[in-house]
Amino acid sequence: MRVDEEDLREKAAAVGDLLDAEYGILAWRSHGEPLGALVLTMLSQHTSDRNSERAYDDLRRRFPSWDAVREAPPSEIADTIRSGGLADVKAARIRAVLQDIFEKTGRTSLDFLAGTATEEAKAYLQDFHGVGPKTAACVLMFSLGRPVLPVDTHVFRVSHRLGLIPKRLGEAKAHEALQALLPPERVYAFHVHMIRHGRRVCVAQTPRCGACVLRARCDYYRAGGAPGPAPAGTPGV
Numbered sequence: 001m002r003v004d005e006e007d008l009r010e011k012a013a014a015v016g017d018l019l020d021a022e023y024g025i026l027a028w029r030s031h032g033e034p035l036g037a038l039v040l041t042m043l044s045q046h047t048s049d050r051n052s053e054r055a056y057d058d059l060r061r062r063f064p065s066w067d068a069v070r071e072a073p074p075s076e077i078a079d080t081i082r083s084g085g086l087a088d089v090k091a092a093r094i095r096a097v098l099q100d101i102f103e104k105t106g107r108t109s110l111d112f113l114a115g116t117a118t119e120e121a122k123a124y125l126q127d128f129h130g131v132g133p134k135t136a137a138c139v140l141m142f143s144l145g146r147p148v149l150p151v152d153t154h155v156f157r158v159s160h161r162l163g164l165i166p167k168r169l170g171e172a173k174a175h176e177a178l179q180a181l182l183p184p185e186r187v188y189a190f191h192v193h194m195i196r197h198g199r200r201v202c203v204a205q206t207p208r209c210g211a212c213v214l215r216a217r218c219d220y221y222r223a224g225g226a227p228g229p230a231p232a233g234t235p236g237v
């Protein structure tokens with residue numbers, strides 16, 4: 001059966017409404033300056049939020065500025081961010097990005113992105129080694145409030161099960177396909193709520209469909225689903 005774009009948009013809107021009702025209306029707030037958001041997102045690769053936030057805090061405490069990080073030996077950066085995992089790889093990448101920004105702009109800052117068109121800013125960020133569509137989208141959305149949807153493993157899994165995107169698309173192409181279904185003002189809350197839902201209810205191994213407010217709109221559930229138990233503390237269950 002061919003599902004047309006209009007049906008998918010309507011489903012995405014219904015899913016957004018249900019998530020808003022479940023988790024609350026969410027207004028965008030800045031998560032800090034764009035270079036900090038970029039470094040934090042790079043640190044978050046292949047580790048938990050808790051570990052990456054700790055590594056980021058350690059980095060900011062140890063070095064007084066991004067220039068100081070850029071000028072530090074990679075081994076010192078790696079020792080500082082050890083709690084975030086893959087410290088040697090991440091330290092080298094972060095330092096290379098800082099150096100690249102400095103060489104291109106004469107400053108170790110990405111504040112100029114606030115005045116750059118979204119597509120141009122996205123391309124600029126993705127030019128850095130180790131920065132893909134998800135990392136670029138995180139910087140643009142969390143720091144600058146641009147309607148660019150980051151698709152992480154939770155957003156991808158839940159969206160695929162709902163039938164909003166085909167699995168064969170892969171995470172990279174899913175960014176544009178999924179974002180195209182959402183009005184700009186909906187992108188931020190959709191992202192945050194889908195991650196929360198993916199962690200608490202639509203979990204990777206056995207989704208807790210019996211506790212899910214999205215099941216009436218879910219292809220996976222209609223195809224048989226998984227009537228797992230409600231997670232502890234799930235509202236209304």
Ligand code: SF4
Nearest residue numbers: 202207209212215218
């Ligand atoms: S009904 Fe089940 S598979 Fe569908 S979104 Fe909810 S938890 Fe995930």
